[in-house]
Amino acid sequence: MQPYAVYEEFIAGLARTLLQPPSSLDVSSGLRNHIRGASGVRHQIDVSFEDATEPVPQLVLVECKHLNEPVKLAHVKVLKATIDDIAGAVGGHHTVVGILVSRKGAQRGAAEYARHYSVEIQQIESQREYDFAYRRWRVSGRAGAAHGGGHATAEGYGLRTCTTCGTAFRVRVVEQVCANCNRPG
Numbered sequence: 001m002q003p004y005a006v007y008e009e010f011i012a013g014l015a016r017t018l019l020q021p022p023s024s025l026d027v028s029s030g031l032r033n034h035i036r037g038a039s040g041v042r043h044q045i046d047v048s049f050e051d052a053t054e055p056v057p058q059l060v061l062v063e064c065k066h067l068n069e070p071v072k073l074a075h076v077k078v079l080k081a082t083i084d085d086i087a088g089a090v091g092g093h094h095t096v097v098g099i100l101v102s103r104k105g106a107q108r109g110a111a112e113y114a115r116h117y118s119v120e121i122q123q124i125e126s127q128r129e130y131d132f133a134y135r136r137w138r139v140s141g142r143a144g145a146a147h148g149g150g151h152a153t154a155e156g157y158g159l160r161t162c163t164t165c166g167t168a169f170r171v172r173v174v175e176q177v178c179a180n181c182n183r184p185g
Helices: 003-018 073-093 108-116
Strands: 027-029 034-036 042-044 047-051 058-065 095-102 120-123 129-134 137-145 152-161 168-170
Touching: 003 027, 003 047, 003 058, 003 129, 003 137, 034 073, 042 073, 058 073, 073 095, 073 108, 108 120, 120 129
Parallel strands: 058 095, 095 120
Antiparallel strands: 027 047, 034 042, 047 058, 129 137, 137 152, 152 168
């Protein structure tokens, strides 16, 4: 499998982990993940999911850039054009939002353009250390070698922001309760 495909599947896996119950959003990814725009063009989307928890459901498009340099303005413009074309096709039934995930961040002009058009840029350099977020949900992890023993260590967890008190808390598999106010997040 090509490095870019491994990177895309890793990001899709983070999205699937992030969006487990209670949200249970369906995540699509890969070369067969296409969404038709108003122009009639079928856009290949690296990772996508629909968030029906919003009053107007959101269609989230995630573009993954496995580059050895920061993303350029052109990359963000292409994603913005794709968002606009797909938004034209789904009409008022959905809002369409974009996240660009890059190994090396973004050039200043690309970051400014993205900020202006509400395209989020996240940097995830590798599977060894990551922090991926969508709305109030976050999945983070770190892996590395243990000192002296030659054993690998890994830590990963999801974070949610409590809707009652605003505190971020680690998601537990069995219960998803804020440790600060003891209410469901």
